[in-house]
Amino acid sequence: MKKITIPKATVTRLPLYLKCLEGMDETLATVSSANLAEAANVNPAKVRKDLSFLGSNGTRGVGYDRMQLCFEIRGHLGLNIAAPVVIIGAGNLGSALANYGGFAASGFYVVGVYDSDQSKVGTTINGQPIAHISSLAADCEEHQVTMGVITTPPGAAQETAERMVEAGLRSILNFAPTVVHVPEGVDVRRVDLSTELQILSYYGHRSPTEQAS
Amino acid sequence: MKKITIPKATVTRLPLYLKCLEGMDETLATVSSANLAEAANVNPAKVRKDLSFLGSNGTRGVGYDRMQLCFEIRGHLGLNIAAPVVIIGAGNLGSALANYGGFAASGFYVVGVYDSDQSKVGTTINGQPIAHISSLAADCEEHQVTMGVITTPPGAAQETAERMVEAGLRSILNFAPTVVHVPEGVDVRRVDLSTELQILSYYGHRSPTEQAS
DNA sequence: CCTTGTGAAGTGGTTCACAGCT
C-alpha cells in the first residue's frame, strides 16, 4: 500500500466530493476539476490538490473518470464494505437518525439502537428494535462494530461515551450538546445544532459579508 | 466599537467555550485558560489567544471571571437577544430539532416549522404547529427572521434554500445531505451525518492514531 | 508565584501560475 498521508482538511472534503460526484448526471463519464469545484463550492486548484493525494488519476486535457474517482474516494475512506454502526439514545434525534435512509448509500448499516430507559426497550423505530444499553458490548463484539453515534441527552453523554469505549468503539459521533472526554486513540467528532446556529449568528450580526464556512 | 475581526477558527470555538463555561460548577467564580482548555479539549495557549480577540479581560495570576466571560462571548456571537429561527421540513429530523430543548438556552427560538406536504399542515410537533411553506415569506418578514434550518429530503433542499433566500434569510443551516447553492451574501453551513461518519471511517481505518477532529 | 497576553517561530492549508501530458 502506498503510504501517502492525506491532510485532515482534504479528508473532510472527500465525502463532499463523493456526494457531488454521486449526485451528477449518470451519463457523465468524466468530470473536470472545474466541474467538481463548482458543484462542491470550492476552488478548482484545491480540488486538484486534494485529488492528487489519492494518487493522481485524472487525464490531462480531459478530466477525471467519474465512476473511478468515486471508487477511489470510497476506497480511501474505507467505505468499500459497509461498516456497522450503533446508535445510543432512542429519543427524537436517535429515532430520526435510525430512520435516516442514507446509511446504506453512504457505506454504513445500523446494528442497533440502544437506550437506558427500560420502557423504550422492545419497542421499535421504523423496524429497528430498541435494545437496552446493557447489551451494547456484546453486540459490538459480535458485529465487530467500531463506530457509534451518541444521541442521548447531554447529561448522559459522558457516561455513554465511556460505555462505548468499553464496548470497543474507536470512533464516536457525538450529537449531544456537550463535550465528552475519551482516552487516547478514540476519535470523537461533535455535531451540535446550537453551536452551528451560534456560528451563523456571529456572521449574521456583521455587515454582509465576512464569509463564514 | 473596537473593530477587531475575530478569525474564523476562533469563531467556531467560541460556542464551544461558552458551552463549557455554562456547564461548569455554578459556584466557580473564575476559570483559568488551563481549566477551560481542559474542558474544551484544546491547548491553553489557544484559549488565551482566542479570548484575547474579545478584548482581553482576564486577570493575571487569577484567570477569567466566568460569568463575565460568558457574557462577552454571547455578546460577540450576537446572542444577547434571542434570535428567531425557522425550520423547513417537518420530517423526522425537523421534528427532532423542533423538539430540541436547547434553543432557548442557546439564544434562539423557533418561529415556525414548515413543510410542503399539505397533509402535515395543521398538525403539531410538540406544540409547534406545522405551517405550509407558502407562508414562510410573510412569517419571516413579520418576525424579522434571518436564520433558517433545512431539514427536507435532499431533493427538495435547493428549492427550499431558494425560497428561504427569497424570504429574506441570510443564514442557513443545511441538514439535508446535499450541497445547496445560494447567492453572494447568504451564508450556508452544512451538517451531514454521513459526511461525519465517513470522516470517522477514514481515521478508523488507519492504525491508532492519526488524530482527526 | 501564578496566570494572562503576545511577539515570534512553526505548521498546515490555500491559491497561483505554469510546465507537462494527452
Add this chain to the structure above:
DNA sequence: AGCTGTGAACCACTTCACAAGG
C-alpha cells in the same frame, strides 16, 4: 487546445516561550 499535476508563494492558524502584571 485543454486540463491535470505541482512547485512555490502566500496566508491563516497554532504553539511556544517569556515578559508583564496582579
